[in-house]
Amino acid sequence: MADPASYRPKTGEIPTDPGVYRFRDEHGRVVYVGKAKNLRSRLTSYFANPATLLPKTYAMVHTAASVQWTIVGSELEALQLEYTWIKEFAPRYNLAFRDDKTYPYLAVTMGEEFPRVQVMRGERRKGTRYFGPYTAGAIRETVDTLLRVFPVRTCSPSTFKRAQQSGRPCLLGYIDKCAAPCVGRVSPEEHRQLAEEFCAFMGGEAKRFITTLEKQMAAAVAELDYERAARLRDDVIALRKVFERNAVVLAEDTSADIFAVHQDELEAAVQVFNVRAGRIRGQRGWVVEKVEDIEPPELIERLLQQVYGDERDDDDRIPRQILVPELPANVEELAEWLSELRGARVEIKVPQRGDKAALMDTVASNAEQSMKLHKSRRAGDLTQRSLALRELQDALDLPMPLLRIECYDISHVQGTNVVASMVVVEDGLPKKSEYRRFSINGDAARDDTASMYSVITRRFKNYLQEQQDRAEALAGPVEFEIVPTAEPAPRSKFAYPPNLVVVDGGPPQVSAASRALADLGIVDVAVVGLAKRLEEVWLPEDEFPVILPRTSQGLYLLQRIRDEAHRFAISFHRQKRGKSMTASLLDSVPGLGESKRKALLKHFGSVKKLRAAEVPEITAVKGIGPVLGQAVYDALQSAESEPAVNMTTGEILES
CATH class of the missing domain: 3.30.420 (Nucleotidyltransferase; domain 5)
Incomplete structure (x- = not known):
């Protein structure tokens, strides 16, 4: 940990203007962003008596190695710049308002040609309307009720495509809870209108729809069309059920x-x-x-x-x-x-x-x-994570706490389409924003040890290059800057180095990783391997493995990290394998030369979209006629029915 006195600026050098400040660690990573009306008053408070600081403030100032600030013209500019930098750098010590649980939302994908109603969690997507959050049960009950009146599509893309190809709708289409645009019962424009009405109802216009249906019901009764009137009555009851579920708490215009x-x-x-x-x-x-x-x-x-x-x-x-x-x-x-x-x-x-x-x-x-609920849950979670990290540190006899762990895995099928994954765990929790994937070619792909050496070398060579670039950029004492607006700094390709590197494998893989670090001159990063057969933990140059108890929280943590790296590598391998298979299939299509293949991929933007295209869409590409378009379509569709392959052995699996 750094001593705050080592980078504390002189009080007289700090301006008294409003501005935004950044604390950086020894690797140049922004760990905290804040703003102040008076920069001098705020910044000097961080360098007060450590005994008076909050625990997290104490940790932040001792993690940081430098502080910089930017003067702005007003409090509004400070507000905007602070938000921009927090969003850009995601500082570790800033307040992060994370949901205390993952709330489900009712979402309508208005950005698609045929909008779809579904339950969504996590980050919001552009072009999608959201309503909620609700409990999962309440969402499903609401959707099931509203589909009676607004039969919008709810099926997945694969189900929708299968119905289009077969000409038969799914079950919801047969029971009138979907307008079945997949088979042309309604046009895209009519289906979009249904989706817009669904959104309007959920957005607070329920009374308008209920009133309209009641008028239609009265008109049906006047015409003695009692069957239609009964259907409309049931629709009104359904809408009222959803409308009345949320109690009125304030004036209707609130x-x-x-x-x-x-x-x-x-x-x-x-x-x-x-x-x-x-x-x-x-x-x-x-x-x-x-x-x-x-x-x-x-x-x-x-x-x-x-x-x-x-x-x-x-x-x-x-x-x-x-x-x-x-x-x-x-x-x-x-x-x-x-x-x-x-x-x-x-x-x-x-x-x-x-x-x-x-x-x-x-x-x-x-x-x-x-x-109260958070504290009771967090106590158990923190205890388990702290125990796992401490057990692992003690078992491997490491001097530093395991704040960051990186795990690497190699994936291929009989030496083809070799890829690697890097997953990151900080404080015992996965940090998916810093996961990385590697494609491996040439001599590095000849076996797992060569691949591991290549990946570790590439990852840490990139890190060393970034450190060199940052040192050159920061050459010379620059304490603060005055800017009318601020451009966010480019995000690093790799974050700071880990305390521990975990590789999926035994002594050969561990030796390759250790040799790669030694060749780069990196000596402060520990390396271990986790062998699958007996879950043994191997250290470089040790003749015998470290055997952790089966009930060890440290072993359980290593297993979870290894399994996550394996999952991430497999997903990338399948994606790459699918692309190469499509490319080889296109090579086999008579009359489809290099320029036309490039034109197809450029037009559709991705292999996935080309696979999903129909013959008329393929023939819309310049130079692709009806006969050639059909041949391309047939070649791509034949790939979808090929047998699955075991990713480890290369054996064909039974379907």
Whole structure:
């Protein structure tokens, strides 16, 4: 750990202007981003008596090795620049409002030719409308009910394509819960209209649809068409069931998000109720660790930055009103920023009395309960992860804590399409944003040891080159900069080096990895191998393996990392194998030369899209006629029916 005194700037050198600051570690990685009205006042607080710092602040200033700052012209610019850098660098010690559980959303993929209704979790996608979050059971019940009135497609792409090719819809098409655009029962335009009506209903226009159906029902009764009237009556009942599931809590013209916070010295729990058209449409929660001893107003400011800052294709993302327990200090600048994102005025208020204040109390109770639940779960999780890392460190006799572990695996079929994977674990948890994949060619692909040597060399040679480039770029003492706007720095291809490298294999693979590091002059990274047969842990140049107990949490951690690396390598291998197979199939098509193959791939953009194309789409490419287009289509379709292959032995598996 670095001593903060070694990089503490002189007080007189720090400006008193507003600005944004960055703490970097010894590898140049940004570990914390913050902003301040007065940079001097804020930065000097980090170099106070260590005994007065919060544990996470203490860890941050001792992890960092330098601090830089950027002066801006106003608090609004500071707000925008801070958010930009947090999003770009994903600093380890910044507040990260992660869901306390993965909430499911009701999603409609309006960006597709035939929109699809489905349940989605995780990151939002462009061109998709989201409603919720809800419980999984509530979503499925809602979808099942609404499909009666709005029979929008819900099937997967493969099911949809199979129905198109066979000319027969799936079960939902036969029971009238899908309009079956796959077989042409409705046109793409008619199906999109159904999807738009589905979204309009979920977006708060339920009364309009219910009123319309009631009028149609009355007209059917007047015409003595009782069968149609009965169907319409059932549709009205279905829509009312969904509409009345969410109780009215505020006036029907209310569009607001209501936030509440419950915190202690180290953590904070946040809950939000999303109210649309006076009804609670969704609820979310986050729990964060605090780096600084910040008050609720500043916590609310950072919360609103992260919740609303992402650019998403969601018209209902930012409501007209945002109700918070306390106003941020720069509430006017924050409201102005959110208004620009929404394209209309946004109001940030503290409810004082009435129904909104009562609902705020309910949200606050949820935040308090969320904190209690988080602490009980986290205690068990932290204990297991800490135990695993400590056991592994002791068993391998390593001097440094295992903050970062990287695992490598090689995958191929009988020496062809050789690939490798690198997966990353930090603090015992996978960090998927830093996973990497490698293609291996030439002499490096002759066997697993040569492949392992090549991959380790490439990974750490890249790291050393990045360190050299960064050192040259930072040559000369530059303490701060003054810019009207700031461009985010390019993200490194590889992050800082690991404390431990794990390879999938025994002594040969371990020796190859160790030799690669030694040839690069890297001596502070430990290497071990995990052999599959007896789950033995091999160290470089040791005659006998380390045998960890079968109940060891450290062994379990190594197994999970190894299995994840194997999964990641296999997925890349299959993708590469599919591409090479398609290329070889195209080579075998009579009359399809090199220029036409390139034209096909350029037109469709990917092999996957070319595989999914029909003959008329293929013949739309310049130089591809009907006969050649049919030959290309037949060749690609024949590849889909080939037998599966065992990725380890190369044997053909029975279907």
